Amino acid sequence: xxxxxxxxxxxxxxxxxxxxxxxxxxxxxxxxxxxxxxxxxxxxxxxxxxxxxxxxxxxxxxxxxxxxxxxxxxxxxxxxxxxxxxxxxxxxxxxxxxxxxxxxxxxxxxxxxxxxxxxxxxxxxxxxxxxxxxxxxxxxxxxxxxxxxxxxxxxxxxxxxxxxxxxxxxxxxxxxxxxxxxxxxxxxxxxxxxxxxxxxxxxxxxxxxxxxxxxxxxxxxxxxxxxxxxxxxxxxxxxxxxxxxxxxxxxxxxxxxxxxxxxxxxxxxxxxxxxxxxxxxxxxxxxxxxxxxxxxxxxxxxxxxxxxxxxxxxxxxxxxxxxxxxxxxxxxxxxxx
Amino acid sequence: xxxxxxxxxxxxxxxxxxxxxxxxxxxxxxxxxxxxxxxxxxxxxxxxxxxxxxxxxxxxxxxxxxxxxxxxxxxxxxxxxxxxxxxxxxxxxxxxxxxxxxxxxxxxxxxxxxxxxxxxxxxxxxxxxxxxxxxxxxxxxxxxxxxxxxxxxxxxxxxxxxxxxxxxxxxxxxxxxxxxxxxxxxxxxxxxxxxxxxxxxxxxxxxxxxxxxxxxxxxxxxxxxxxxxxxxxxxxxxxxxxxxxxxxxxxxxxxxxxxxxxxxxxxxxxxxxxxxxxxxxxxxxxxxxxxxxxxxxxxxxxxxxxxxxxxxxxxxxxxxxxxxxxxxxxxxxxxxxxxxxxx
Numbered sequence: 001x002x003x004x005x006x007x008x009x010x011x012x013x014x015x016x017x018x019x020x021x022x023x024x025x026x027x028x029x030x031x032x033x034x035x036x037x038x039x040x041x042x043x044x045x046x047x048x049x050x051x052x053x054x055x056x057x058x059x060x061x062x063x064x065x066x067x068x069x070x071x072x073x074x075x076x077x078x079x080x081x082x083x084x085x086x087x088x089x090x091x092x093x094x095x096x097x098x099x100x101x102x103x104x105x106x107x108x109x110x111x112x113x114x115x116x117x118x119x120x121x122x123x124x125x126x127x128x129x130x131x132x133x134x135x136x137x138x139x140x141x142x143x144x145x146x147x148x149x150x151x152x153x154x155x156x157x158x159x160x161x162x163x164x165x166x167x168x169x170x171x172x173x174x175x176x177x178x179x180x181x182x183x184x185x186x187x188x189x190x191x192x193x194x195x196x197x198x199x200x201x202x203x204x205x206x207x208x209x210x211x212x213x214x215x216x217x218x219x220x221x222x223x224x225x226x227x228x229x230x231x232x233x234x235x236x237x238x239x240x241x242x243x244x245x246x247x248x249x250x251x252x253x254x255x256x257x258x259x260x261x262x263x264x265x266x267x268x269x270x271x272x273x274x275x276x277x278x279x280x281x282x283x284x285x286x287x288x289x290x291x292x293x294x295x296x297x298x299x300x301x302x303x304x305x306x307x308x309x310x311x312x313x314x315x316x317x318x319x320x321x322x323x324x325x326x327x328x329x330x331x332x333x334x335x336x337x
Numbered sequence: 338x339x340x341x342x343x344x345x346x347x348x349x350x351x352x353x354x355x356x357x358x359x360x361x362x363x364x365x366x367x368x369x370x371x372x373x374x375x376x377x378x379x380x381x382x383x384x385x386x387x388x389x390x391x392x393x394x395x396x397x398x399x400x401x402x403x404x405x406x407x408x409x410x411x412x413x414x415x416x417x418x419x420x421x422x423x424x425x426x427x428x429x430x431x432x433x434x435x436x437x438x439x440x441x442x443x444x445x446x447x448x449x450x451x452x453x454x455x456x457x458x459x460x461x462x463x464x465x466x467x468x469x470x471x472x473x474x475x476x477x478x479x480x481x482x483x484x485x486x487x488x489x490x491x492x493x494x495x496x497x498x499x500x501x502x503x504x505x506x507x508x509x510x511x512x513x514x515x516x517x518x519x520x521x522x523x524x525x526x527x528x529x530x531x532x533x534x535x536x537x538x539x540x541x542x543x544x545x546x547x548x549x550x551x552x553x554x555x556x557x558x559x560x561x562x563x564x565x566x567x568x569x570x571x572x573x574x575x576x577x578x579x580x581x582x583x584x585x586x587x588x589x590x591x592x593x594x595x596x597x598x599x600x601x602x603x604x605x606x607x608x609x610x611x612x613x614x615x616x617x618x619x620x621x622x623x624x625x626x627x628x629x630x631x632x633x634x635x636x637x638x639x640x641x642x643x644x645x646x647x648x649x650x651x652x653x654x655x656x657x658x659x660x661x662x663x664x665x666x667x668x669x670x671x672x673x674x675x676x677x678x679x680x
Contacts, residue, residue: 079678080612194413238678245414270677273414275636278675 027132032288034135041150043124043134043290044258045157047214055212056162059315060336066302066314068218068333069119070227076118077227077234077265077296084113118330121259121320122293124151125327127282134290147325154322161214161258163316163335166203167303168195168242169222175202180222183236185229186300188222191240194269195219197251200244207312213256216316219244220299224263227296243269249284253291260285261294261333294331302335311337376416379649381642382438383408383447384422384431386474395474395485396518396525396549398577398604399634404449408638415642424448428455435459439466445645448480449473469648473641476657481648483641486659490630491528491573493664494599497627498529498571499536501597510568511537514561516545516554516583517575517601525601529573540571547579554582555589562590572598577607577629581616584626593625600629603665603674610676617670628666631673 034040070076074084092098092105099105116122124134125148131140134151142150169187172178181190189195200219204211211217226237241264244252249268252260260267268281285291306312314335323329386394388401405421412419420443422434431450438446439462446463448470450456456477463470470480502511513533515526526544533540545561547553562570570592574580580600587596600607607629609615616626633640640660647654665673 080610192410192413266677271410272675272677275410275639276673276675278671278677 025130025132025138027136027138030129030132031134031136034290036135036290038135040135040290041124041152041155042157043155044256044292045159047256047258048158048161049214052162052212052214053158053160056160056214056315059162059313062337064305064337065317066305066335066337068298068302068335069331070224070296070298072118072330075231077230077237078114078117079238082114082117084111084117086111113330115323115326115328115330116295119296119298119333120294120328120330122282122286122295122328123153123156123326124286124290125325126293127279127286129283129287132287134287148327149325152323152325152327153320153329154324156320159216159258159316159318159320161216161316162212163216163218163302163314164204164209164211165218165220165299165302165306165312165314165335166200167206167220167306167312168199168203169220169303170307171199171203171206174206181226181236183229183233184222184225186222186225188225189242191223191242192269192271193242194245194273195221195243195248196245197248200248200251204312207306207310209312211255211257215255215257216259216261216294217252217255217257218294218297218299218302219260219262219267220303221263222300224296224298224300227263238265240270241265243267244281245269245273246280246284249281253284253289257291259292259294261297261299263297263299265295267293267295294333297333305335305337309337313337378416378418379444379646380418380420380441381412381445381447381645382420382422382434382441382443383638384424384434384438384449386424386449386451387426388423389425393549393576395632395634396522396575397602397632397634398606399602399632403635404637406638407634407636408642411636411638411642415646417642417646424450426451428452431455432458432462435462439463439468443468445469445471445649447471447473447641447645448477449475451475471641471645471648473637481644481654482657483637483644484657484659485632485634486662487522487524488528488531489659490601490632490662491525491530492532492535493528493630493662494573494601495529495532496535497532497599497664498573498597499533499540501627502569502571503536505597506569511540511571512561512565512568513537513540513542513571513573514545514558515542515573515575516558517547517579518549519544519546519575520548522575525575533571533573549576549579551578551582554579555586558583558586559590562587562592562596568595570596572596574598574600576600577602577604580626580629581607584616584624587625596625598626599664600626601632603629603631603633604635608665608670608674610678611671612676612678617665617667619667619671622667624667628664631663631665633660633662 036046087110090107133139179190180188221242223241226233314337317334318331385401385405424431446468460477472480472482474484476482515529519526530542545557572583574583577600580598583598608617644654
């Protein structure tokens with residue numbers, strides 16, 4: 001009797017102490033298996049093979065470099081409690097604080113920030129359905145209070161691949177369907193506009209581009225114009241955005257691209273096509289297909305370059321820190337043509 | 338035409354719909370399939386009740402602008418071009434709007450106006466022009482209706498409060514009050530009473546009329562709380578602003594342990610996103626505001642436009658389609674209203 005009661009008490013304690021947040025789902029029924037094998041933690045950068053990089057290098061013809069990143073500085077659009085704050089340490093500049101006969105001085109920074117700010121990349125650990133993440137990973141088993149122990153950025157391979165800019169603003173202008181937002185100083189597509197497969201195909205056709213496996217697709221919506229106006233238009237920028245819908249996300253996944261980036265904060269249309277769904281494009285690209293999402297990408301310069309040179313392809317110069325266990329990080333991107 | 342067997346209404350086709358059917362039939366006869374993506378686009382007019390800034394509709398915290406925006410968003414994935422009119426709560430304007438839409442040869446007219454005489458005139462003019470009519474929130478003879486179900490919504494609120502009282506305060510004296518715009522929301526109040534009495538057959542239900550002014554809540558509610566020093570008090574608020582004002586009054590009276598509140602509407606004053614914490618939030622599950630009954634006026638377009646599409650395609654539609662009201666609580670608010678203030 002006592003033994004039974006003890007077992008019952010212990011079992012009750014075990015149940016009571018199981019954190020609800022770590023409840024395990026049957027991830028095989030929730031998330032698609034990875035096309036790169038059951039143990040893969042890398043995702044779509046598996047597609048950036050030496051052959052892909054070599055072919056992408058052929059895009060470098062003039063050597064012209066176009067910036068695709070926004071400044072990372074206090075005051076850019078962020079949500080809610082997110083913040084960035086830099087603190088400069090410059091103590092050795094004080095009189096008498098320099099080092100040695102040669103009077104060497106130094107400075108460094110403390111940088112306090114969430115990782116998903118500014119021009120940044122979403123890693124495999126950013127988005128899941130329930131507790132199921134990329135490659136059917138039951139993420140509850142692989143997190144601690146500091147980071148993830150699986151699917152971190154350290155698992156990514158190179159992004160030395162071909163980039164393709166799709167100028168949606170020009171597509172919409174040419175089709176006579178551009179509904180702009182008056183707050184944009186340059187032409188932009190208004191928030192809530194769903195970018196379709198047909199729109200993407202029209203943008204590719206404009207510069208005679210056919211997507212290849214391992215491409216990084218960048219979509220210019222013009223919405224980034226509001227980012228550039230920070231902090232004046234931060235609230236409007238965050239209130240919604242034009243972006244791809246689910247159909248277009250599935251189509252891009254079928255093209256086996258490595259990443260999709262835009263000059264907005266979520267790549268996908270906000271508000272969503274279905275108001276009861278949360279970030280469905282994120283789940284399609286990241287969770288189901290291991291394809292990275294890149295947000296707040298500066299696309300206007302390369303779009304203008306494409307319009308001028310009639311070349312919408314370029315070599316991507318971008319690296320991601322080997323940040324162990326992180327879900328994403330800010331990046332700097334150059335387009336080299 | 339009414340289908341007696343099914344109870345549904347078959348609407349007269351407009352000339353344009355007949356043309357489409359003829360074209361499709363011709364295509365089929367010629368062995369040509371008509372891909373879904375090539376369906377023709379329709380022009381639908383939506384005559385909104387009132388888009389005056391700051392004016393709420395249907396005794397809730399929603400504005401006409403939010404309803405209009407729901408049509409814009411819902412139309413994105415449908416072959417629909419929208420034309421908007423504002424009836425401005427004015428009969429003459431409602432009729433003039435319908436005349437303008439007729440002159441514009443729209444394919445279907447969605448009428449949202451509280452005024453039976455003007456609605457009858459609008460229906461007559463549209464019928465003469467061969468334009469189908471879909472009514473919103475007020476029945477129009479001969480037209481299918483999409484509307485709120487205030488009785489059902491009230492029942493959900495009353496049932497929630499009654500269930501909470503029987504579970505939390507068994508055997509203790511309970512007083513119940515409906516507060517807010519009670520005189521213009523009779524069905525909502527009756528629904529609350531029905532729902533409460535299902536759980537608490539002997540519940541005394543009183544009403545407090547604020548005429549929609551939240552600042553009147555405390556002056557009305559505080560004496561009631563003081564008069565019930567030993568009772569538990571269940572409060573059904575007719576809208577969310579009233580529910581929040583009631584919570585504030587209860588807190589001020591030091592009676593939070595004795596009160597449970599349910600609101601109606603689920604507008605943005607009571608629920609927010611991941612960062613702008615509001616009363617209905619997953620991290621606020623101990624609130625005395627148990628929840629609010631969703632009216633989904635900010636999603637009306639998602640319900641109405643598919644009905645309009647079925648009408649335009651010549652399909653049968655129910656004579657009445659009601660909003661599926663649901664209790665929104667801290668436990669389901671993010672599922673029902675996914676926040677998008679994170680990326």
